[in-house]
Amino acid sequence: MAKEKRKKKPYTSIGGQALIEGIMMRGPGHSSISVRHTNGEIITEYLEAASLRDRHPILKIPLLRGVVAFIESLMVGFKALTKSMELSGLADLEEDDEEEPSKFETWITNTFGDKLFSVLTVIATVLAVILGVGLFFFVPSLLFNGLQSLVGADISGWRALFEGVLKIVIFLTYVILISQMKEIRRVFEYHGAEHKTIFCFEANEELTVENVRKQRRFHPRCGTSFLLTMLLVGILVSYILAATTTLDDNIWLWTPMKILLVPVIMALGFECIKLAGKYDNLFTRIIAAPGLWMQRITTKEPHDDQIEVAITALKAVLPGGEAYLTKKPEEDAASKEDASALKEEPAPQAPVSPQEEAVQ
Secondary structure (H helix, E strand, O other), rough: OOOHHEOOOOOOOEEEEOOOOOOEEEEOEEEEEEEEEEOOOOOEEEOOOHHHHOOOHHHHOOHHHHHHHHHHHHHHEEEEEEHHHHHHHHHHHHHHHHOOOOOOHHHHHHHHHHHHHHHHHHHHHHHHHHHHHHHHHHHHHHHHHHHHHHHHHHHHHHHHHHHHHHHHHHHHHHHHHOOOOOHHHHHHHHHHHHHHHHHHHHOOOOOHHHHHHHHOOOOOOOOOHHHHHHHHHHHHHHHHHHHHHHHHHHHHHHHHHHHHOOHHHHHHHHHHHHHHHOOOOHHHHHHHHHHHHHHHHHHHOOOOHHHHHHHHHHHOOOOOOOHHOOHHHHHHHHHHHHHHHHOOOOOOOOOOOOOHHHHH
């Protein structure tokens, strides 16, 4: 028993995500967003992110929880990214720098109005899915078929490995290329700050810039590790599928079947990452190794001001975290009451300070 305990890592349910000039932290009871505004102030708010797993306990069972967690992470993550852009004040700066809109841009704005962002999001999502399916499913299969027609059917047993390795190469190439962008590099620095802060908390050390700075920036429960683990698990699943069926002979059957198996791959990948984050032994080190290596690209050493943002975000999801919010929940309730009163009896608007204006 004692030996087993020594193998267990300090484990918490707190996770996070790097945002635009900020960080989201997800705790047992709340999710918070802390963002560095262009005026230097740290703005912290709670993010409404109700979990399906909390409302439906059956979704917490092994394997099923991985699929649900992945979908929730995508939805909450996108919502947090959008919110961080708003809170950072960068969107306002971009609007100030913009030239006069063209006739087409004016028509688009007038046609869709407030729904414009939602419409563009749907279009971008659809295009991203089409591109992703093409790059990660059809292209590897087409390339292997071309190679097979040149070399012969003797290499058919290598299909799963060839396609899987090619997917990893495409993924790594994409991440390396975008990491050269200045804006993405800052996101990766916030990613490093997020990991270091969580490590500091798991080590039961006081959350200070000095204590956080000395922590590692490679965390086994990282979303980057999850994506790479999914690609590796996908190789194994594809190999079993190719060995037990003849679907790989027809690209129009093989590709849809691999897409249908994505939830299975998600579920297995999630359980692997969960084990790697909870236990420390040879098996979990092997599982975690590719993802930890990948984080050398997706995390960068953060600056102290970025660490401050991460610390604020984490403290906001701990007991008593309301004290770190820029606008307290009770202030929101009071604002609503004031708004109702103003509707009944209009009054001159009070002057608004630059700080309040930034929060709004």
